[in-house]
Amino acid sequence: MSLKKFGLPVIVASAVMIPLGVTAPAEAAVEHSSKRVVGYYTQWSGYDRNFLVNDLVKNGTAAKLTHINYAFGFLDETGKCVSSDAWADYQRPFTAEQSVSGKADEAGQALAGNLNQLKQLKAKYPRLRVNISLGGWTGSKYFSNAALTKESRAAHVKSCLDMWLKGNLPGSPAGAAKGVFDGVDLDWEWPASEGAPGNVVRPEDKQNFTALVLEYRKQLNRLSWHTHRRYDLTAFLPADPVQIDRGFEVRKVFSALTFATTQGYDYHGAWDPVTNQQSAIDGPAGDPSTAEFSSQVTIDAYLKRGAPRSKLVMGVPFYSRGWTGVGSTNNGLFQPATGGAAPATYEAGYEDYRLLKAQLSKFQVFRDNKAGFAWLYDGTTFWTWDDPIEMKRKARYISDRHLGGAMIWSLDGDTSDGELITALHKHLH
Template sequence: MKTPRTRAAAAAALALAVSATPLFAAPAAAAPADITVVYTEGQTWETGYSGQFTIINDGDTALQDWTIEFSLPDGAAISSMWNADVAESAGNYTVTPPNWGAPVPAGGSYGIGFNGSFSAGPTATEPEGCTIDDAPCSGGPPSEDTEAPSVPGGLSATDQTADSITLSWDAADDDVGVAGYEVLRGGEVAASTTGTATTAVVGALDADTEYTFSVRAYDAAGNRSAAGDPVTARTSADDGGGGDPGPGGDRRVGYFTQWGIYARDYLVQDVDTSGTAEKLTHINYAFANVSADGQCFMANQPGEGDAYADYGRSFGAADSVDGEGDTWDQSLRGNFNQLRELKAKHPHLKVLISLGGWTWSKNLSDAALTADSRERLVSSCIDMYLRGNLPVIDGAGGTGAAAGVFDGIDLDWEWPASAGHPDNTFRPQDKQNFTALVQEFRDQLNALEAENGREYQLTSFMAADPQKIEAGYEVGAVMEDFDFVTVQGYDFHGAWESTTNHQSNLTPVPNDPGPRTYSMQETIQAYIDRGADPADLVMGVPFYGRGWTGVPGGPDGDGLHQTSTGAAQGPYEDGIDDYKNLKNLSGYELYRDAEAGTAWLYNGSTFWTYDDPTAMRQKVDWAQQQGLGGIMAWSLDGDDAQGSLMAAIDGALDGS
């Protein structure tokens, strides 16, 4: 097993003790010389590190199934793993393919990434006794290979964006075989490849900044060449599209749902082909989950997570943002890789991981309860999504840093100190604990910014109900630590109530029967009264509608504020449907309340409250009159293939 290693500059002083030569358990069967496992350690920080195992198949047939076993030194542990399932017993780890399968193709490779942690003080982290299918990971008996590969030449920068530089070089030679390459920046590994790939993308760079890189080769025995001649390149200037337009700027935020790729068939590619990507400043990816012990984690089981959608699903060329199909030897696939490709195509975009949501907020009250639990939650989320631990595939099979995917964290706790999902825990002290949690996020993000030399954003999705605002938020205090917040502007009413009503009215509606009678006007004023600057508030709008059936016409014949017999039938769940479907309903009459910015459809029996492009423009005009900082859409998969709702928002914000 070869073990090229790197350390983040901020962690160099830790002087971790690592094994120069890995120890292997005696093989239980003859070693298949054509199957090897490469271990590469990535970044290291104060309490943890990232690493990757790469299975390399030099044989003539695909490896359909496999089992990797190893142990870690005392004090080191694996906290999360992707692209594989992992089980631990007494410090011994067993890694097997994920449930969606992971064959290693003939002549190809398969990457498995993980986050590790270690105790305070010098701690070895090198895996020990590594075997694959009971044979040494090195592919046979200990190698006598002591000769390093030749120095790679011909290094050049072939492409630049505002935050990445693509490098290519000539292949090196080795007496046994080159196993991969490392791209160095300032003496540290900025990207690495396995196999024959001689191209890599270095991401997470600053715009209009000069960087110097060199490349060295390594072989399966861990021998590394000297670094070749360096090359210097400059990232391109930011195009001004503005992931962060600044105070008073018009932010355009859209939520992309993890599950939208299934029944709704809305892929990241659709954000691009609809024209929506060029109009957005931010995409929030929904959602990241929090475990019962208060840490960010990724799983692949119903109710806990969908790692297959996040990073496992292979997209073909016809469904991919860059027009190239995923391959099995990619370290990263799924939505995460598609988002990375979308950012490469639209460098102004910021992508944030959204934490919690309606269902996965259930453990946030516990996680925010004490200073220790807050520190543990925040560090786990930052380690998982922002430290560059998730592998990112480059165009030729190498891996770089996950910072190319996420630019910050969106905190979506529904709701501090108030009831949300029936499974959620909430406490009166959540209000103060929310403030402390936000401060902990900001402090750790500031430290990460100093470590990495780049900025990370912190936002939050916050409640519309004035009672929940009062119960859950110390508004003036928390706004100091957020870049901005998005405010719920929908779900004021729905089929959980028997009476038809508007779900997203801007102003109070006469004769509103309740039971809740607030509007966006009252919501925004509640935040301003408690210390929020309107320019830091981004108003949420729905790309879906809510419906009732069995509705009489009422005195005005429009079905509004009438008692129904239940929820209208919907394609995904009753009582809800997307704009793209509602706009094509036949036999309905369209009604509007221009002052309230509402629209609804009624056919004499079924009533749908929804937003069309006209209502969207009314909402944007109102938000601009209030001096708000932009518009947020839940969720992008509700729009049509032409991105009509997003186009209406963009046009109204631009005054066109």
């Protein structure tokens, strides 16, 4: 099964005041008149990529988003929430030119780093919601420990709400990051299934994940009572129906979530010896895989298992997967790749859209309009290709199926003028 890298990870309704004397409902979803547009902003974007929170303003992305998932917070072995990079999260100072507000950070201020920039972004775009994403591909090792018992679940959730929502960061003044986050996004990859090597996996993860979601909802409702704010609870869910059935009680989980995002990418990649699509809407003709992976398969799987359409937010990629040493039969599609992963800027076999677009003159673009995907090929190197045309196609699919919106992994992959987010946003109805 070609799911070695399944799960790179990325959410949600406008803030609603809860009147005093009214208990927050068990299901904290708030309906929107338009689709959700959820984007992952990664903690590491500000390093090699030099993609800062302020770039979301410069390229027009922030105005088109309804939600940002900040990725990722981690869990320690006991299940307690911790920062995986304190410098990036809340210590790094930004210059006036780098800052969303246009003002330089000052020595000794209570909050710096990405969290302060997200706080400034929310001030600039008051309807924007920001959630802390926990886990991810490299941060899910100890989720099973956190979810194991009633006591461990309660302690885990308490630590996460204290750190991220109440804003009590280690070594910072009490409440320094209060108000930055509007909720929690659970990115456990994956309950009862192998994710990254070394992850703790237990057969009882499936039921424990449901119990963990319910514990989050309970403690978020309690926090709402004190703050008079509505908090989001979302989850990132796998594309593979086998992993869905192994790790998720779909109907029960969705009843407590504001909404969930589904993996809409990494259906195939350089871990496969043969080239293929990574984000097709439907299964393509001639696919040699033993099992079909496509967005339609994934969405249908969740609907069949009781997920409401309005709570299904379909993932789309702002990056490509690539192979090299690929023969010319079928324009490189479904062909052996003798060279393995294609060379790339940050990770072999993975390239941001904006960087691959700059090399587009070397490639020919091919599309499968029936299955809904595209690829690039230059005679030896093959890249999956999600450009504005494919974003439009995906947006129309989401709209036609009356789904809850689109989720992007990840925002740093777009161009300086926001080509992909513009095409996606324009065609979601």
